[in-house]
Amino acid sequence: MKAALSAGSMLRGTATTIAFALIVVPILIVVVAAFSPNDYFQFPPPGFSLRWFVEFFGLQTMRDAFVLSIELALASATIATILGTLAALFLARRHGAIAALLQSLFLAPLVFPTLILGVALLLLYKTIGMPVFPGLLLAHCIVGMPYGFRTVLASAQALDPALEEAGQSLGADPLRTLFLVTLPLIWPGVLSGWLFAFIVSFGELNTALFLTGPGVTTLPIEIFSYLQFTGSQLVIAAASSVQIALIVILVAVIERVVGIARITRAR
């Protein structure tokens, strides 16, 4: 029995080591490659250089794509979080078939094959003549909304309803209660929802694949087409590392926000 237990834990330990290596190594390789001094990536790297980052910011298409991705992520995360918050506040205390249906509708883009959403939106946009940027923005809002919705729903459901009722019974109208009572209490949920929506928009591929246009391209799509048409060059490693660095910073912020949320709940 003891032998079986240790065999089991050895299997688990080995599987975990292999799995983490397989998951993390391809990302680490990209970061290491970005600092290569040579034209081609050599492993182990013969030195250290920032030339590919200089090249990345020097390429107009890459720089434009990077700026567009940031703008798009800021705008779509903000819209998606506001709308997700409204939906979550509506559904937080409602039960029944219609509430369940609405909840699945708002969460659906999480599991729905977004590539098909991209095709469907492109078709709709072609029919109604939608310009590229607003079309892309709306698609990113749809993809990001479930994140804001989900985190705010969890915060709002954990909220003591007596607090809102107290606000209302003291004469505050719903809007005042929302801004003076509810939002201050659920803001960690709102903020972490916003950060998740930002991250998702910043890396989004499946709808942007169809909805970007000439001169209006996001960084992931620019990386993808560069890889397809120019080949795997190290400027792509630099572009990817910029992506990764931004996400590291945002994850650190989320960690802090979630930490703060825990402290507020403990009180």
Next chain:
Amino acid sequence: MKSAWGWFLLAPPLVLALVFFVVPLVYLFWVSLHASSTSELYGAALTLRNYSDVLADSFYLTIVRRTLGVAAVILGLCLLIGYPVAYFVALLPVRRRMLAILLLLFPLMVSNVVRAYGWVSLLERRGVVNSTLRDLHLIDAPLDLLYTPSAVVIALMTILLPYMVISIANTLAALDRRYQEAAQALGASPLRTFLHVTLPLSTPGIASGTLLVFLLTLSAYVTITLLGGPRSKLLVSLIYDSVTAFQWPRAAALAFVLLALALAFTGLILALLRPGRVQGAGR
């Protein structure tokens, strides 16, 4: 007053979800029922030919079969590797478990194109794997690792593995340890305890991980293209190709074939694993 407030909250997100999620899909379905046209997005005549063409054409059926095969292998590997890893993670003390989950979540936030590129730079002819093997004098000429179905399987499997691990680990961590202790106290061996107690109680995690991995495999166009190349096309590649060829009704029909596969698989998993019957282990 109260209902006006309710509408103020619900209307904006509902309008967005209806106009830019539900309506486009209904419209796509409507287009899939039309003949193709050279001048318009789709022809005027209603027809089921787009579907019957796809289902009768051996080329499309081969691709559908290949798609399901690749998805099955990825799913099998994810379960085989993911379960022991999830078990390991679930048994960690709370703080270290949180850290492990964070480490698994982080790669999911990095764009898939970046993670696919990581695999390209490992597997390409001048990539890390080939140059390491050559430095060790194990090979003379570089191996063609990229643009193969195996490259697609390995890359997608590792890209999606964290979903499986996190789903199962969350279920296992929430499990009441006393069930396993009771089984062991009644004389069950560790293996028997695992097969008859732990495994059945973890089906909600297995079900949600399986569904996530399968659904994301179906639509992973960028990973499939970068690692599979033009010869290892899957169903999503055909959808993309039809769109770029302006074959809208064909693209729409293929999209709904893919959705039907996703739906059928979801139904199958829910019927087989019945995650709902495990009480209180859902979260």
